[in-house]
Amino acid sequence: MSAPFRFPRFFVTTPSPCPYLPGKTERKVFTELSGPHATELNDALGRIGFRRSQNVAYRPSCADCSACVSVRVVATEFKPNASQRKLIRRNADLSVTACKPWTTEEQFDLLRRYLSARHPGGGMAEMDDLDFADMVEQTPVNTYVIEYRDPAGKLVGACLSDYQADGLSMIYSFFDADLADRPSLGTYIILDHITRAAKSGLPFVYLGYWVKGSARMQYKTRFQPMERLGSGGWTRFDAEPEPAMMLDSLLG
Incomplete structure (x- = not known):
């Protein structure tokens, strides 16, 4: 047998x-x-x-x-604060589509501009279109590319996300970091995932890893309530957030 x-x-x-x-x-x-x-x-x-x-x-x-x-947002209990509510209203005109994990030239162009603006010289800086296709399309699980478009139809943000049994796992997000009229798009993409998870009855949004002392990771503490994984399992986590100005410059 x-x-x-x-x-x-x-x-x-x-x-x-x-x-x-x-x-x-x-x-x-x-x-x-x-x-x-x-x-x-x-x-x-x-x-x-x-x-x-x-x-x-x-x-x-x-x-x-x-x-x-490892950290995750408790989506079903999340309530946006005043600045997050303002951000949600500001981007209410964006159309959001869950696309199959197939890459497009438009997505790759947005990724290249995002990496150039936010992570020049980083580990993904030399990624070409074939590397990008591998990142998105080589998936054995239930995966989507969530696209965010402005009223004119221009792609301004995207997120590679997995639909899991207990939540959404945000694998990688990227966006137009040069839009003066749409600051904090990265924050908005997370807020949108939290809203969508809650509406679908999924309790969590997985944000990957948080590292104390790493400035580029501190934005994750802005989405409460949050849980972290320790030796005793998942427990509530309420870290001291970094100053909003610093976080906005990192997350956009």
């Missing part, structure tokens, strides 16, 4: 420089997502802190550091 599915095999990467904390190294444990049970495996691994990249699920496994903490 054969088992209904094969237990996944896990591997560990070699150490490399940490992208979040200077002087630290990072190491990841990962497994392949494939076969008829890839969705169930991805859901289960997501609940214990794994993230998806193409057909791989991974999580940090650093020998001397545990700074990366």
